Amino acid sequence: MTPRTPPGARDGSVKAKQSLPARIATRTGGGAMRVFLILVGLFWLMPTFGLLISSLRDPADIAASGWWKVFTEPAQLTAANYERLLENEAITDSLWSSVAITVPATVLVVVIGALAGYAFAWMDFPGRDWWFMGVVALLVVPVQVALVPVSKLFGEIGIFETTLGVILFHVAFGLPFAIFLLRNFFAEIPRELLEAARLDGAGELRLFTQVVMPLGAPAIASLGIFQFLWVWNDMLVALIFADSEGAPITVALQRQVRQFGNNIDVLASGAFLSMVIPLAVFFAFQRHFVSGVMAGAVK
Amino acid sequence: MATAAKAGGPGQPGPPTPQRKSVTGTHRLIAASFLLPALVLLGALVVYPIGYSVYRSFFDRSGEGFAGLDNYLEIFTDDTIFTAVKNNAVWVVVAPAVATVLGLIFAVLTERVRWGTAFKLIIFMPMAISMLAAGIIFRLVYEQEPDRGVANAVWVGVHDTFAESAGFPRARPLPVHPLTAGGGGSFITKEPVSAGTQALLPLVGVAPAKMPDDARPAKPAPAASGSEIKGTAWLDFTRGGGGKPNAIDGTELGLKGIKVEAVKDGTVVASARAKADGTFSLPASADGALLRLPAENFREPYNGVNWLGPSLVTPAIIGSYVWMWAGFAMVLIAAGLASVPRELLEAARMDGANEWQVFRRVTVPLLAPVLAVVLVTLMINVLKIFDLVYIIAPGSSQDDANVLALQLYRSSFGTDSHLGLGSAIAVLLLLLVLPVMFVNIRRMRRESRR
Numbered sequence: 080m081t082p083r084t085p086p087g088a089r090d091g092s093v094k095a096k097q098s099l100p101a102r103i104a105t106r107t108g109g110g111a112m113r114v115f116l117i118l119v120g121l122f123w124l125m126p127t128f129g130l131l132i133s134s135l136r137d138p139a140d141i142a143a144s145g146w147w148k149v150f151t152e153p154a155q156l157t158a159a160n161y162e163r164l165l166e167n168e169a170i171t172d173s174l175w176s177s178v179a180i181t182v183p184a185t186v187l188v189v190v191i192g193a194l195a196g197y198a199f200a201w202m203d204f205p206g207r208d209w210w211f212m213g214v215v216a217l218l219v220v221p222v223q224v225a226l227v228p229v230s231k232l233f234g235e236i237g238i239f240e241t242t243l244g245v246i247l248f249h250v251a252f253g254l255p256f257a258i259f260l261l262r263n264f265f266a267e268i269p270r271e272l273l274e275a276a277r278l279d280g281a282g283e284l285r286l287f288t289q290v291v292m293p294l295g296a297p298a299i300a301s302l303g304i305f306q307f308l309w310v311w312n313d314m315l316v317a318l319i320f321a322d323s324e325g326a327p328i329t330v331a332l333q334r335q336v337r338q339f340g341n342n343i344d345v346l347a348s349g350a351f352l353s354m355v356i357p358l359a360v361f362f363a364f365q366r367h368f369v370s371g372v373m374a375g376a377v378k
Numbered sequence: 379m380a381t382a383a384k385a386g387g388p389g390q391p392g393p394p395t396p397q398r399k400s401v402t403g404t405h406r407l408i409a410a411s412f413l414l415p416a417l418v419l420l421g422a423l424v425v426y427p428i429g430y431s432v433y434r435s436f437f438d439r440s441g442e443g444f445a446g447l448d449n450y451l452e453i454f455t456d457d458t459i460f461t462a463v464k465n466n467a468v469w470v471v472v473a474p475a476v477a478t479v480l481g482l483i484f485a486v487l488t489e490r491v492r493w494g495t496a497f498k499l500i501i502f503m504p505m506a507i508s509m510l511a512a513g514i515i516f517r518l519v520y521e522q523e524p525d526r527g528v529a530n531a532v533w534v535g536v537h538d539t540f541a542e543s544a545g546f547p548r549a550r551p552l553p554v555h556p557l558t559a560g561g562g563g564s565f566i567t568k569e570p571v572s573a574g575t576q577a578l579l580p581l582v583g584v585a586p587a588k589m590p591d592d593a594r595p596a597k598p599a600p601a602a603s604g605s606e607i608k609g610t611a612w613l614d615f616t617r618g619g620g621g622k623p624n625a626i627d628g629t630e631l632g633l634k635g636i637k638v639e640a641v642k643d644g645t646v647v648a649s650a651r652a653k654a655d656g657t658f659s660l661p662a663s664a665d666g667a668l669l670r671l672p673a674e675n676f677r678e679p680y681n682g683v684n685w686l687g688p689s690l691v692t693p694a695i696i697g698s699y700v701w702m703w704a705g706f707a708m709v710l711i712a713a714g715l716a717s718v719p720r721e722l723l724e725a726a727r728m729d730g731a732n733e734w735q736v737f738r739r740v741t742v743p744l745l746a747p748v749l750a751v752v753l754v755t756l757m758i759n760v761l762k763i764f765d766l767v768y769i770i771a772p773g774s775s776q777d778d779a780n781v782l783a784l785q786l787y788r789s790s791f792g793t794d795s796h797l798g799l800g801s802a803i804a805v806l807l808l809l810l811v812l813p814v815m816f817v818n819i820r821r822m823r824r825e826s827r828r
Contacts, residue, residue, distance in 0.1 A: 112487055119484070120500045126515045126701065127504070129528055133518060145526050195416035202409040208826065210413075215822045217424055219811045221762045223783055224804045227434070227790050227797055228427035251423035254416050283408050312508030314765050315783075319791060329510045336769055339517060350514040354507045361506035365499075368506070369709055 134160055134347035141343050160348040170349055172324070173331035177353075179242055180317070180327055181310045184249040188306045189299055191250065192257025193265075197291050199258065200265040201273065202283075211262065217255040225252070226319055233320065240322035248320055249310045257302055264298035265291055300367045308357050308368075328353045428808065435801035449802035459803075462780040465692050469699075469763060469781060474756035477700045478749060481707025485715055486737070488708075498712070502705030509702070513769025516698035520685040520770070530682030537680050546633060547678045549581045554623050555614070557581070563673035566641065573665040577609025580624060581633065581671075584613055589631055596632040596656040605662035611636050611671070612656040632656025636675050640664030686771065688778040695770050695779060699763065707752045714748030715741070758811055782807060 132146040135156045140148070149155050164170050198204075199211045229248060233239035238247070268291065276290045292299070314329040321330060332349045335342055361368050438445040453459050484501055488494035504512060521527025524534040551557035551565055556578060560566030571577045576599060596612030611633040614623055621627040632655040640648040640660050647667055650658040660669075685694040718741060726736045742749075764783035771779035782803055790800030 113491065116484075116487060116491065116497055120497050123500050123504075123701065125528065126519050129518055130511075130515045141526070143525070145528060145531055147528070147531070191415045191419070194412045198409050198412035202412065204406050204409040210417075212819055212822065214420070215818050216815050217420060218818055219758055219814050220424055220428065221783075221804075221807045221811060223762060223764075223786050224431050224808050225423060225427035226786075227800055227804070228430035229423055231430075232422065232426075247419065248423060251419040254420055255424075258416060283412070287412075308506060312510070314508065314510045314768075315787070329508055332510060332514065333769065336514065336517070339772070343518070346514050347518070350511045354511050357506040357508070358503070361503065369502070 130347055131351055132156075133343060134351045136160075136344075138341075138344040141347075142341075160344045161352070164345065164348045164352065167345070169331055170328070170345075170352075173326055173328045174352070176242070176321070176325050177311060177327035177329075179325070180245050180249070180321075181307055184246045184253070184310045185303055185307045187246065187250045188253040188257045189303050192254055192302065193261050193292060193295065193299065194287070195254070195258045196261030196265050197287055199262040200268075201291075211258075214255050214258050218259060220252075220255075222248075222252050222316065226315075230319060240320065240325075242321065242325045245317055245320045245325070248316055249306075249313070253306050253309065257306070260302055261295060261298055264295055268294050297367070300364070301370045304360060304364050304367050308360060311357060431801045431804045431808075434797055435805050437798050439796045439798055441797060445798055449798045450806070452799055453802060453806065458777055458780060459785050459799075461777065462782050462785040465780055466761065466763075466782045468692060469696060469760045470757050472693075473696045473699050473703075473760045473763075474753050476696070477704045477756055478707045478711075478752050480700065480704040481709075481711050481752065482742075482745075482749070484704065484708040485712040486741070489712070489715060498705070498708060501708055504702040505705050507702075509765035510769055512698055512702050513766050516695075516701075516766075516770050519698075520694055522682065522684060522686070524682045527682075527685075529685055534680055534682045537682075546581070546584050546636065546675055548583050549613075549633075549676055550583045551581055552614070552623055555580050556624070557671070560670050563676055564670055566670040567668050570666050570668050571607050571609070571640075571664065573605040573607055573662060575607070577607060577669055578624065578626075579609060579611035579633075579638065579669065579671065580614030581611070582613065582615050584615075584633075589613065590634045592654055593631040593634040593656075594654040595628065596626050596630050598626055599657040599659065605665060607640070607660040607662075607664045609638070609658055609660075609669070610656045611638060611652045611658065637672055639670045639672055640667035641670045642667045646670075686775055688775050691771050691775045691779040695766050698766055698770060699760070703756060703759070707756065710752050711745065711748055714745050718744050754814060754817075758814055761807060761810055 129146050132149055133141055135158065136146065136149065137155065137157055137159065140155050195214075199207060199214075225248070230239055233241075233244045238244040272290060272294070273286060276286050281289065311327075312329065313327075314333055317327045317330045318333065321327065328349070332346065332353065335346050335349065339346070434441070435449055436445060436447075437443065438448070453463065484497070488497050491497070519527060519529050522530065524530040556567050556569065557565040557580070558568050565581075567577070567579070596610055599608035599610050601608075610626060612626055613631050613633060614625075615621060616627050616630055621630060633652055634654045634656070636652045636656075638650050638652065638658050638660070639646045640663070648660045648664045650660050652658045683690065685691070722744070723736055723740055726740045731739065762783050763781055764787065767776075767779050767781050767784050768787070776784075786800050786803040786807070789796050789803065
């Protein structure tokens with residue numbers, strides 16, 4: 080360090096841009112750290128990679144040796160498991176059931192959540208803050224609390240073991256987070272925008288559909304992705320509330336796990352197939368996905 | 379009615395108040411219609427069930443007799459259920475802590491690595507998939523057979539590097555063979571060997587498929603030179619029959635790597651290992667000794683760890699959870715790390731702190747709020763863990779891996795259902811998240827006051 084103060088201070092600030100790990104890296108040899116990170120990355124990929132390779136091997140090969148055998152015998156790879164899987168109606172039907180549950184459950188949460196979020200953000204009614212506080216309180220309620228009572232309730236109104244029941248349950252438990260997220264986002268909309276629209280003669284409904292919803296698009300995207308994955312990946316709710324014909328892919332595969340051992344070809348290819356959509360969503364909407372998961376992980 | 383419900387009424391001042399209020403004053407009816415779908419669903423499917431569960435938890439199995447706190451007591455007295463309580467405690471303490479520590483390490487290390495984003499993507503990816511898929515993935519990883527489960531394949535590989543496991547379990551001599559049981563699983567020759575002769579050590583009982591890949595057809599040992607003792611250990615079995623006992627027939631394989639000891643008066647004077655063709659040679663000191671094939675030749679090969687057995691099943695499943703959620707911790711912590719002011723770190727360095735001290739005394743305390751959020755979020759999440767346990771734990775060890783959410787499912791929807799007990803567990807889970815509920819409300823109120 081030179082004693083010249085002002086340039087020295089500038090020096091410091093330039094140096095300060097170098098982060099702690101960067102300094103560790105330069106001091107203890109970035110090589111070791113990089114090697115460590117690469118090993119960790121490979122380690123993290125290995126389980127999924129193992130599933131993928133297993134899904135591409137003949138059942139006899141799976142029973143005889145580990146998936147790593149393909150490194151020496153790449154000829155073992157075959158798409159036969161997937162061909163058989165796509166002819167397996169129990170599996171293909173369950174994929175459609177997954178779609179039939181997930182899409183409405185996502186759309187409904189977004190619409191109902193946005194309506195309520197808008198009301199909490201911009202409408203005036205008695206006890207508004209108390210109502211909203213009630214919604215916030217429900218954020219962390221575990222779904223387990225509702226399984227028995229709701230199955231009784233659904234039984235009484237005749238929608239137990241129907242797709243509608245599964246959807247409604249998912250919507251109800253998606254709402255607290257949806258309302259919380261959207262209300263906070265809508266509250267940031269500049270007041271002038273809404274007032275200008277109102278002066279142009281827009282009613283609440285037009286205000287909502289033509290001003291609030293378009294402006295809320297980023298939050299709605301995060302919420303939609305989060306809810307979509309939440310429902311798509313759910314097993315517990317569908318296990319209880321879906322009937323055998325309307326069971327989604329998770330439940331169909333769970334039934335296979337019961338006889339784990341001689342059906343790894345179905346399990347591995349089915350599990351990988353069930354992961355394709357979430358992974359596609361993940362890679363396509365990384366940023367929204369991350370913010371959605373981060374905001375909603377409380378659930 | 380509509381006029382009476384008019385919010386704000388005529389008293390509403392023209393210019394907007396600083397408080398966030400309705401844009402121009404809304405009909406309450408409109409507000410109600412915007413809220414109605416949400417409130418009906420929340421009321422019927424979330425709030426009412428809470429009340430019902432609390433109520434039901436005080437009644438017995440049939441739902442008719444009042445049971446007081448009996449169901450709650452049963453949680454802590456019934457062995458299977460109390461296992462679930464204990465396992466849940468282990469889960470809540472271990473899983474969030476491990477995931478957070480890993481997340482912190484990854485976040486700090488990747489901060490300025492150029493391909494850090496790619497690394498983060500890999501670690502974060504498991505969050506996108508279902509716990510069911512993760513369960514199947516790890517069911518495969520933890521397969522017992524080292525030939526199939528990668529965890530045991532690695533484990534056995536490491537183990538065998540340090541303690542070689544031999545290759546010939548269940549190999550044994552026939553009565554006509556020169557070998558006999560030598561105690562402790564070893565085999566020993568009936569007669570002592572003498573220098574210059576051919577020692578024959580035939581065995582049977584090894585499946586051809588289990589023979590080492592590089593075992594070669596056995597050969598008689600080359601003529602002994604001097605006082606050495608030479609011999610052959612081989613599998614005295616000809617595939618398809620036709621071989622003669624005690625004779626080395628053309629296709630019979632050598633017992634590659636088998637250990638041969640020369641024993642005099644109970645002490646080992648020399649030892650050797652057979653080559654691929656089964657031949658071995660012992661020094662002159664073995665003259666007059668009995669040849670013994672020690673038990674280590676016949677030990678079962680090391681078969682790895684029973685990951686999903688009673689004692690390891692919970693740690694094994696926690697491992698799969700950490701695999702899924704470390705990425706979540708990493709992403710949140712990385713976001714927190716990005717907002718740590720660099721000047722503070724630099725100031726600490728100016729004061730002579732080394733990198734570890736800077737990390738320990740400056741970075742971590744500054745990250746404390748983020749770490750707390752991550753930990754609490756993961757704890758809530760772990761409390762309700764169900765899918766992973768249900769999928770990964772095989773039926774035989776599901777009782778050992780039991781957790782509250784699994785027990786709740788069994789009690790409520792299993793063959794021998796007891797809704798009072800199931801409801802009590804549900805209420806217990808709810809009670810455990812109540813503190814977080816209050817924190818959320820407090821934070822919301824603080825934010826709305828601003």
